[in-house]
Amino acid sequence: MSKEIAYELVRAFDTPEIEPLRKHGWCRLFVGRWLYEFDASGGFDGVTASPVQVNVHTGIEHSFLRLKIADQVWLYDPVGVESFEPFLGLESEAPLHLQGYRLDTFMENDRLTKR
Secondary structure, X not given: OHHHHHHHHHHHHOOOOXXXXXXXXXXXXXXXXXXXXXXXXXXXXXXXXXEEEEEEEOOEEEEEEEEEEOOEEEEEXXXXXXXXXXXXXXXXXXXXXXXXXXXXXXXXXXXXXXX
């Protein structure tokens, strides 16, 4: 069930307007716009979406989404990093470069002030 919801979320909010932001280096812009669309729609029942980030190199961070669907955690990296492809899957199946993420507090605070 969670898998269907995860894929439905991606289809619902990866709109033509957001597609031009799917570029390396623009991950935070893409995630911010995706969350804006998610929040503006009222979201999905039982789904929590959060912006998260990891350090990929010294001083370089990569943003993506953490989706809590029922009792499962999914990660959605819509852009990818350098030689890594975009990812949508369970947190337990995430590639090494997405593990050890933390809440992107800047984006979350910005998001909360716009609600």
